[in-house]
Amino acid sequence: MLATPASRRPRPEIGTQRMPNEMAPIDCRTAVQKLWDFLDEELTAERMEVMHKHLRECSHCLPHTEFAERFLAALHATRNDRPCPSVVRQKVIESLRTAGMTVS
Amino acid sequence: MEESLKKDAVRDAEFARDALPYMDDVYRFALSLSRNATDADDLVQDTFLRAFRSWHTFQPGSDARRWLFTICRNAFLRTREKLRHEIDVDDGDAEALAAVRMHVEMVDDGTDQLLARLDLAPALRTALDELHEPFRSAVVLVDVEDQSYEAASEILGVPIGTIRSRLFRGRRQLQEKLRIHARDAGFASATPRDRDTADA
Numbered sequence: 001m002l003a004t005p006a007s008r009r010p011r012p013e014i015g016t017q018r019m020p021n022e023m024a025p026i027d028c029r030t031a032v033q034k035l036w037d038f039l040d041e042e043l044t045a046e047r048m049e050v051m052h053k054h055l056r057e058c059s060h061c062l063p064h065t066e067f068a069e070r071f072l073a074a075l076h077a078t079r080n081d082r083p084c085p086s087v088v089r090q091k092v093i094e095s096l097r098t099a100g101m102t103v104s
Numbered sequence: 105m106e107e108s109l110k111k112d113a114v115r116d117a118e119f120a121r122d123a124l125p126y127m128d129d130v131y132r133f134a135l136s137l138s139r140n141a142t143d144a145d146d147l148v149q150d151t152f153l154r155a156f157r158s159w160h161t162f163q164p165g166s167d168a169r170r171w172l173f174t175i176c177r178n179a180f181l182r183t184r185e186k187l188r189h190e191i192d193v194d195d196g197d198a199e200a201l202a203a204v205r206m207h208v209e210m211v212d213d214g215t216d217q218l219l220a221r222l223d224l225a226p227a228l229r230t231a232l233d234e235l236h237e238p239f240r241s242a243v244v245l246v247d248v249e250d251q252s253y254e255a256a257s258e259i260l261g262v263p264i265g266t267i268r269s270r271l272f273r274g275r276r277q278l279q280e281k282l283r284i285h286a287r288d289a290g291f292a293s294a295t296p297r298d299r300d301t302a303d304a
Binding site: 029032033034035036037040042063064067068071072074075076077078079081082083084085088089091092095096099100101102103 | 112113116119120127128130131132135144145148149152153156157196197200201203204207210211216224225228229232243246247248249250252253268271272275278279282
């Protein structure tokens with residue numbers, strides 16, 4: 001099932017100029033060219049809508065979309081792998097204290 | 105004198121509230137830039153020290169994480185000559201198409217099952233470490249640290265179109281590395297022809 005692009009982050013839309021045919025249906029080539037832009041929520045609202053409609057209805061594009069979603073989710077999950085080590089955290093606090101910061 | 109102390113106390117409280125919570129994020133970004141734990145340690149310290157000294161320039165209410173990433177990137181560049189062997193690509197659409205072509209090949213050889221069957225974290229961590237600049241920074245900022253194309257563009261000092269093409273190239277390279285990982289893990293050892301024969 002095609003997920004609505006997750007709100008992974010607040011995203012602005014690329015460009016502010018609306019193309020005259022932005023709401024026109026797209027073919028599969030265009031859809032896969034813009035797939036990552038769509039998943040990153042970097043398209044205009046009109047293009048997002050057109051892309052969503054195509055990807056929801058196209059059996060050819062859906063597997064690519066789902067694969068890309070799984071890949072990006074796994075990539076995003078790596079952020080939990082490497083927290084700042086406590087020894088580094090302590091060094092930062094110490095250097096800030098030396099620079100005059102009062103750290104509680 | 106008392107006024108000055110009050111201002112310092114406000115500054116310290118603001119910095120502790122708005123900047124220090126992002127130490128994990130800055131550490132990850134520093135590690136991705138330096139690719140070396142010792143250098144990353146120094147870079148994180150340098151970043152927060154510079155940020156603290158420049159706190160008066162920070163616009164209240166703006167994105168402190170983006171600001172810290174920018175300082176971190178600039179501090180990194182100061183520590184070494186800017187890597188000018190960066191090979192830029194400028195066609196994001198072509199990269200996106202190439203990624204889909206690769207997915208078709210992965211479906212064909214069975215490696216697309218990788219994401220569902222393997223714990224990807226170790227493989228992705230290694231693949232990210234191996235990813236070359238300038239692609240790694242774009243991927244880390246956008247895909248790991250949730251920065252928009254616009255924010256990544258500001259942090260790295262390159263146009264949005266360049267971020268997009270670097271990001272897409274980086275993602276494609278990561279997928280290629282995962283594909284190799286899957287093959288090595290034996291999940292796709294059979295070629296389509298082998299599978300067809302086996303099915304017959």
